Amino acid sequence: MPKSKTTPFLVIIVGVLVAGxxxxxxxxxxxxxxxxxxxxxxxxxTGHVRGAPDAMISLVEYGDYQCPTCGLYHPILKELxxxxxxxxxxxxxxxxxxxxxxxxxxxxxxxxAAADQGKFWEMHDLLFDRQREWGDLRQPHPxxxxxxxxxxxxxxxxSNKFMQSMRSPATRDRVLADVTRGNAVVKGTPTxxxxxxxxxxxxxxxxxxDYIERRLATSAQSGx
Amino acid sequence: MKKRAISLxxxxxxxxxxxxxxxxxxxxxxxxxxxTGCEEVLNSSFSTxxxxxxxxxxFAFYLAVFSAAAFSVFSDEDRLLKWIFWPxxxxxxxxxxxxxxQAFILRAYCQYCLVSAILTxxxxxxxxxxxxxxxxxxx
Numbered sequence: 081m082p083k084s085k086t087t088p089f090l091v092i093i094v095g096v097l098v099a100g101x102x103x104x105x106x107x108x109x110x111x112x113x114x115x116x117x118x119x120x121x122x123x124x125x126t127g128h129v130r131g132a133p134d135a136m137i138s139l140v141e142y143g144d145y146q147c148p149t150c151g152l153y154h155p156i157l158k159e160l161x162x163x164x165x166x167x168x169x170x171x172x173x174x175x176x177x178x179x180x181x182x183x184x185x186x187x188x189x190x191x192x193a194a195a196d197q198g199k200f201w202e203m204h205d206l207l208f209d210r211q212r213e214w215g216d217l218r219q220p221h222p223x224x225x226x227x228x229x230x231x232x233x234x235x236x237x238x239s240n241k242f243m244q245s246m247r248s249p250a251t252r253d254r255v256l257a258d259v260t261r262g263n264a265v266v267k268g269t270p271t272x273x274x275x276x277x278x279x280x281x282x283x284x285x286x287x288x289x290d291y292i293e294r295r296l297a298t299s300a301q302s303g304x
Numbered sequence: 305m306k307k308r309a310i311s312l313x314x315x316x317x318x319x320x321x322x323x324x325x326x327x328x329x330x331x332x333x334x335x336x337x338x339x340t341g342c343e344e345v346l347n348s349s350f351s352t353x354x355x356x357x358x359x360x361x362x363f364a365f366y367l368a369v370f371s372a373a374a375f376s377v378f379s380d381e382d383r384l385l386k387w388i389f390w391p392x393x394x395x396x397x398x399x400x401x402x403x404x405x406q407a408f409i410l411r412a413y414c415q416y417c418l419v420s421a422i423l424t425x426x427x428x429x430x431x432x433x434x435x436x437x438x439x440x441x442x443x
Contacts, residue, residue: 087379088374088379088381091377091378092367092370095313095317095320095370095374096320096367096370098317099320099321100320100324102321102325103321103322103324103325106321106325107325107329147344148347149334149342180411180412268336282334
């Protein structure tokens with residue numbers, strides 16, 4: 081049977097379109113996956129809280145300041161906090177992946193040292209916003225601590241107290257306590273626990289927005 | 305040649321899905337369910353060449369193989385497929401280099417990149433060898 085000369089062209093076009101469709105479907109898996117799974121309530125305690133403490137919806141993050149994915153989520157979480165003031169809060173826990181990220185523990189200590197002077201979130205923002213400045217994997221900063229001190233000065237911290245805090249065993253213990261708490265639930269960073277349940281995959285902002293909107297709608301209906 | 309072309313068609317289709325997925329997810333969090341370190345690999349300085357994400361070079365390679373295989377399967381035109389060996393060899397060598405970068409420099413693995421390396425290897429070993437082609441012509 082003679083074959084049409086146009087058939088291969090059609091196959092190529094259809095093949096690329098189908099492959100694109102599959103890729104699109106896979107990329108949206110996070111947003112269409114089932115809701116959060118049980119198991120995170122024990123790991124979702126204390127931590128630094130951003131947003132109204134009595135906010136109805138609570139998201140716990142186990143993060144690593146040198147992890148690029150955590151860096152990608154940083155503006156997403158800030159956007160959610162801005163979009164739902166009083167309704168949504170973020171609890172941050174340290175989970176530095178020290179075997180993979182040479183400066184992650186130092187960064188967590190810097191954030192905790194800033195917390196000692198009441199500026200945890202200011203340092204948290206700086207560490208994520210300038211992650212590439214101090215966290216490049218190929219060229220670990222030879223003196224990341226000096227960079228963290230610069231950040232401390234920028235946000236108005238007392239540099240001597242900051243250094244003391246950074247080197248204090250009590251500060252390290254706080255970070256390690258977070259790691260111990262997260263060990264049972266954290267498979268990688270970031271790990272999110274939304275209202276006590278571990279969030280599967282790494283969903284896009286739309287997934288969080290959808291969840292929050294549904295929770296708010298349910299709450300509004302039951303409040304009537 | 306037909307079975308070989310069908311195999312290459314399927315392998316390159318999977319490669320297209322893999323590279324398009326990475327292209328779509330560029331700049332957004334990529335879930336890493338089997339390995340850990342997708343973001344480290346995908347955001348490293350090795351993930352781009354002249355500012356272009358390497359996944360797009362992979363896409364171009366898979367598209368070439370897919371096209372050549374489609375011509376072989378659907379119009380009995382094997383000439384393109386016979387030329388696939390050389391880009392497949394280049395892709396195979398580059399894949400070995402990229403896996404080495406993940407193992408020894410980044411010390412992090414991206415499952416999508418590993419899948420691509422496996423596909424490239426299979427395509428390389430599945431593509432018609434120039435020597436075999438000559439032998440086939442002589443007999």
